[in-house]
Amino acid sequence: MSSSTPTHPALAPRQGAGVLFRRLAQVVTPGKLLLVLCAAITIWLAFVPLAALLYTAFAEDTPFGPGAFTLQNFADVLTDRHLPELFATSFIFAAGTAAVTLALGSLVAWVVERTDAPGRSFFHVCALMSFALPGLLTTMAWILIFSPNIGWLNGELKQWFGLTKSPVNIYSMGGMIWTLSSHYFPLVYLLMGPALRVLDTRMEEAAVMAGANSAQMTVRVSLPLLRPAILSTILLLFIRGIESFEVPRLLGLPSRIFVLTTQIQSETSGSPPQFGLASAHGVMLLLICILGVYFYRRATKNAEAFATITGKGYRPTLIQLGRWRWPVFAAVLLMFVMTLGLPLFTLVWQSFFRNVTLPSLSALGSMSLASYDTILHYPIFLGAVKNSVMLGAMAATIVVLFTFMMAWVAHRSAKSYGWVLDALAFTPIAIPSVIMGASILFAYLIIPIPVYNTVWILLIAYVTMNLPYGMRFLSSGLAQIHKELEEAAQMSGAGLFRTFGRVLLPLLSPVLLAAWLYIFVLAVRELSASIFLSGPGTHVLGTISLTMWEEGGSFGAICALGVVQIIPLTVIVMAMRWLEQKIGDR
Amino acid sequence: MFRATAAFLMGFMCFAGAAWAQASVPYTADPATLEGARREGKLVFYTTWIVDQLAQPMFSEFEKRFPGVKVEYVRGDSNQNLMRLLTEKRANATQGDVWSLSAGIGELHKAGGVARLDLPSAKEIPDQFKDQDGLWIATYTNVHAPAYNTDLVAAKDVPRTYEDLLDPKWKGKLVWKRGDLTGSTGFIANALLTFGEEKGVEYLKRLAGQNISFYGGSVRALMDNVIAGEYPLGLQMTNVHAALSAANGAPVQWLPISPVAMSATSIGISADAKHPNAARLFVDFVISRAGQTVMAENGYLPVHPGVPAKIPSLKPEQGGFTFNVIRPDYIDANQAKWAAIEKEIFK
Numbered sequence: 054m055s056s057s058t059p060t061h062p063a064l065a066p067r068q069g070a071g072v073l074f075r076r077l078a079q080v081v082t083p084g085k086l087l088l089v090l091c092a093a094i095t096i097w098l099a100f101v102p103l104a105a106l107l108y109t110a111f112a113e114d115t116p117f118g119p120g121a122f123t124l125q126n127f128a129d130v131l132t133d134r135h136l137p138e139l140f141a142t143s144f145i146f147a148a149g150t151a152a153v154t155l156a157l158g159s160l161v162a163w164v165v166e167r168t169d170a171p172g173r174s175f176f177h178v179c180a181l182m183s184f185a186l187p188g189l190l191t192t193m194a195w196i197l198i199f200s201p202n203i204g205w206l207n208g209e210l211k212q213w214f215g216l217t218k219s220p221v222n223i224y225s226m227g228g229m230i231w232t233l234s235s236h237y238f239p240l241v242y243l244l245m246g247p248a249l250r251v252l253d254t255r256m257e258e259a260a261v262m263a264g265a266n267s268a269q270m271t272v273r274v275s276l277p278l279l280r281p282a283i284l285s286t287i288l289l290l291f292i293r294g295i296e297s298f299e300v301p302r303l304l305g306l307p308s309r310i311f312v313l314t315t316q317i318q319s320e321t322s323g324s325p326p327q328f329g330l331a332s333a334h335g336v337m338l339l340l341i342c343i344l345g346v347y348f349y350r351r352a353t354k355n356a357e358a359f360a361t362i363t364g365k366g367y368r369p370t371l372i373q374l375g376r377w378r379w380p381v382f383a384a385v386l387l388m389f390v391m392t393l394g395l396p397l398f399t400l401v402w403q404s405f406f407r408n409v410t411l412p413s414l415s416a417l418g419s420m421s422l423a424s425y426d427t428i429l430h431y432p433i434f435l436g437a438v439k440n441s442v443m444l445g446a447m448a449a450t451i452v453v454l455f456t457f458m459m460a461w462v463a464h465r466s467a468k469s470y471g472w473v474l475d476a477l478a479f480t481p482i483a484i485p486s487v488i489m490g491a492s493i494l495f496a497y498l499i500i501p502i503p504v505y506n507t508v509w510i511l512l513i514a515y516v517t518m519n520l521p522y523g524m525r526f527l528s529s530g531l532a533q534i535h536k537e538l539e540e541a542a543q544m545s546g547a548g549l550f551r552t553f554g555r556v557l558l559p560l561l562s563p564v565l566l567a568a569w570l571y572i573f574v575l576a577v578r579e580l581s582a583s584i585f586l587s588g589p590g591t592h593v594l595g596t597i598s599l600t601m602w603e604e605g606g607s608f609g610a611i612c613a614l615g616v617v618q619i620i621p622l623t624v625i626v627m628a629m630r631w632l633e634q635k636i637g638d639r
Numbered sequence: 640m641f642r643a644t645a646a647f648l649m650g651f652m653c654f655a656g657a658a659w660a661q662a663s664v665p666y667t668a669d670p671a672t673l674e675g676a677r678r679e680g681k682l683v684f685y686t687t688w689i690v691d692q693l694a695q696p697m698f699s700e701f702e703k704r705f706p707g708v709k710v711e712y713v714r715g716d717s718n719q720n721l722m723r724l725l726t727e728k729r730a731n732a733t734q735g736d737v738w739s740l741s742a743g744i745g746e747l748h749k750a751g752g753v754a755r756l757d758l759p760s761a762k763e764i765p766d767q768f769k770d771q772d773g774l775w776i777a778t779y780t781n782v783h784a785p786a787y788n789t790d791l792v793a794a795k796d797v798p799r800t801y802e803d804l805l806d807p808k809w810k811g812k813l814v815w816k817r818g819d820l821t822g823s824t825g826f827i828a829n830a831l832l833t834f835g836e837e838k839g840v841e842y843l844k845r846l847a848g849q850n851i852s853f854y855g856g857s858v859r860a861l862m863d864n865v866i867a868g869e870y871p872l873g874l875q876m877t878n879v880h881a882a883l884s885a886a887n888g889a890p891v892q893w894l895p896i897s898p899v900a901m902s903a904t905s906i907g908i909s910a911d912a913k914h915p916n917a918a919r920l921f922v923d924f925v926i927s928r929a930g931q932t933v934m935a936e937n938g939y940l941p942v943h944p945g946v947p948a949k950i951p952s953l954k955p956e957q958g959g960f961t962f963n964v965i966r967p968d969y970i971d972a973n974q975a976k977w978a979a980i981e982k983e984i985f986k
Binding site: 135196200202203302303306307308309315318319321326407408409431432433491494495498499505506584585587588589590596600602608 | 683689690691695711712713714715718719722723726727729730732734814817818852853854855856857860863866867868869870887889986
């Protein structure tokens with residue numbers, strides 16, 4: 054497969070190659086080759102964990118791994134009297150998170166991308182920082198803020214308003230939704246931002262010219278145009294909510310609120326572990342996700358209607374807020390203070406104390422840097438940082454380029470089979486990471502590719518686990534670009550890869566960057582699968598964070614670990630923003 | 640007054656004695672094993688040991704005594720280590736030479752993954768801390784008992800018996816780690832051993848009425864939460880954690896409600912170990928008087944009868960409390976039953 058392979062029959066080599074080759078070249082276009090290649094790689098990546106999931110779900114649990122075929126696991130799951138409650142709480146949690154997150158995230162996306170409000174680059178970095186904070190630590194921070202017993206803000210509120218009871222209880226469904234939303238809304242920003250940026254304002258202007266007021270314009274023009282992006286976002290948020298684990302584990306369990314993931318976790322980590330039951334629950338999770346993808350594809354069937362980047366020149370203009378500039382700035386700032394400021398402040402404050410210490414002036418005197426000393430002198434810490442950053446960057450690059458090709462195949466060259474690729478790319482999301490880790494471990498132990506106990510096995514896992522996210526970013530991004538641009542390139546004689554390189558990639562660069570960052574951050578934070586795959590000498594940040602958290606003994610050290618992790622991530626996020634603006638200026 | 644001073648002096652002498660001992664506790668390796676270990680150059684240890692509290696001090700002492708034999712390690716909890724070992728065994732690609740596990744040794748043995756130990760230092764370890772067939776040997780013991788926040792619980796309210804925990808005043812104030820031997824499962828096991836099957840289940844049903852909170856992190860992290868005041872009293876906590884934190888000024892105290900549950904963290908060698916001599920040398924060192932002294936120095940409860948704990952009252956003999964030993968083979972035989980009871984009674 055080379056870039057000189059012709060796409061158009063007229064461009065086929067006229068001499069030097071036999072008739073057979075010419076025929077072959079007419080049938081085997083680069084598009085089809087790509088389809089086969091993408092399908093093969095995706096099938097392989099998704100097949101390994103999926104096969105393990107199904108195999109364990111339909112097999113008896115024995116001490117030596119999966120045993121004889123059985124339907125007992127499903128019978129157990131379906132006859133469990135807690136099942137309706139389990140589904141209901143999972144659904145409320147995921148849907149609630151999707152709603153709150155969408156509201157918060159679209160506000161930021163709209164302000165940063167479409168208005169001339171001040172401080173937009175600052176908000177951009179803030180948004181990514183809230184996402185870069187490891188989930189375990191944000192959740193812990195929210196406990197220190199709003200626990201009914203030890204939450205410092207609860208204490209302050211009680212004092213200010215003379216209350217006898219704490220006004221907020223973080224160990225509740227509301228607390229879980231808020232905590233996860235405050236953590237995930239940057240995801241909305243990442244997904245919606247690029248879509249808003251390239252939204253052709255002339256359509257909105259046309260609506261205004263035709264007499265629409267701004268509310269009508271939003272409802273009748275802007276929102277429908279953004280439908281693929283919005284639906285993609287809701288789908289992803291819902292699924293992230295359904296499969297999120299740290300928040301229900303730390304906030305739900307104490308109040309005995311169970312969701313599918315905490316159920317799966319307690320099954321895989323119990324004594325003895327029940328992998329059969331956990332896998333059967335995992336299959337349920339997978340079915341929910343497949344249903345989601347199905348509805349998404351139905352809702353965005355006529356993708357061309359959403360293509361706002363067409364051959365006609367466009368230049369999105371910013372909305373002039375006028376005297377609303379500063380009020381809008383203040384509103385967004387307040388939101389960031391609430392969602393990022395509070396937990397970040399709490400983490401930084403607590404990192405200077407060993408035991409839980411409420412913020413107060415009198416405590417300033419006993420601050421110490423001991424926690425940072427512990428972290429930096431922690432054996433294998435620096436090695437783990439290096440491994441994680443390197444793996445994150447590689448995984449992000451591979452996933453972005455690969456899902457770009459996949460999205461292109463799914464949406465352009467083989468539209469009728471595209472949903473298969475979409476669905477395949479989605480399967481990893483529903484597989485409990487424990488099963489993911491263990492199945493990858495087993496697969497590459499029996500296949501004679503020597504990756505076990507090296508960083509490469511981690512890379513395979515990270516790529517597999519992030520395929521769904523890459524696919525969501527790239528699919529919705531591609532849906533916005535009208536294919537007439539590619540057709541024009543091809544008519545002018547450009548081969549497929551030239552079209553990619555000169556037309557699609559530059560147009561998609563905001564989406565590519567957003568996806569890259571997102572995957573990078575997720576990979577750096579990854580924990581559950583890494584536990585099985587990191588070997589001696591290939592420790593990663595996720596595994597040592599968990600180890601340190603489990604070792605406990607100091608709240609300060611854990612918080613310091615969070616602060617130390619945020620710094621390099623912030624630098625990278627800022628560098629990416631700079632790069633993005635450079636591309637934008639070009 | 641005199642008694643307090645005497646106790647202090649005794650404690651101090653044990654402390655000083657242990658410190659003095661570490662510098663000079665001799666250990667002589669079997670020459671053939673040592674030579675083999677030097678040839679192999681390293682060993683791979685899949686460990687449950689807490690990295691900075693135990694793994695690092697032990698590894699550096701070992702590497703200092705035997706230059707040229709390196710310890711490489713992966714840290715995971717017992718289930719994770721077991722899964723790794725079983726998977727490696729199934730794929731016929733064993734990488735872990737030495738492992739530490741708290742349960743599942745029986746499974747690994749049935750899969751053919753456990754080497755029989757015949758170590759010179761094992762002779763000094765009491766029978767209750769080792770397998771009669773030599774599949775495993777304990778490295779340190781854990782005492783699991785309740786611990787409470789001394790700022791939140793008044794002296795007169797402190798529970799002294801298991802019956803006291805059923806008092807209505809504790810409703811909504813108890814917490815345990817869910818589904819784990821260092822948590823609810825271990826508590827259930829101990830209740831059945833203490834009261835017998837029938838009465839034990841009856842007791843647990845009444846206890847369930849107290850609406851115990853579940854905690855999803857490690858038992859050490861739960862201890863930090865008790866100290867912070869999030870929960871007044873944690874069930875099935877580890878007494879060493881409480882003692883170490885209290886020594887640093889944390890408001891926490893553990894409760895030797897007899898009989899406490901006592902478990903052992905065991906160590907063993909893989910049947911297909913790639914570095915068998917280095918593995919043998921390491922395990923023998925860990926259970927020797929010298930290795931056990933490193934254990935004690937870092938706050939753990941040694942199994943070697945000749946090595947006192949850093950805080951003697953944490954061990955039953957000196958602390959004056961009784962215990963039920965929950966051995967790895969006993970866990971393997973009963974854990975499915977405990978899990979079923981937990982699911983039935985506590986959701």
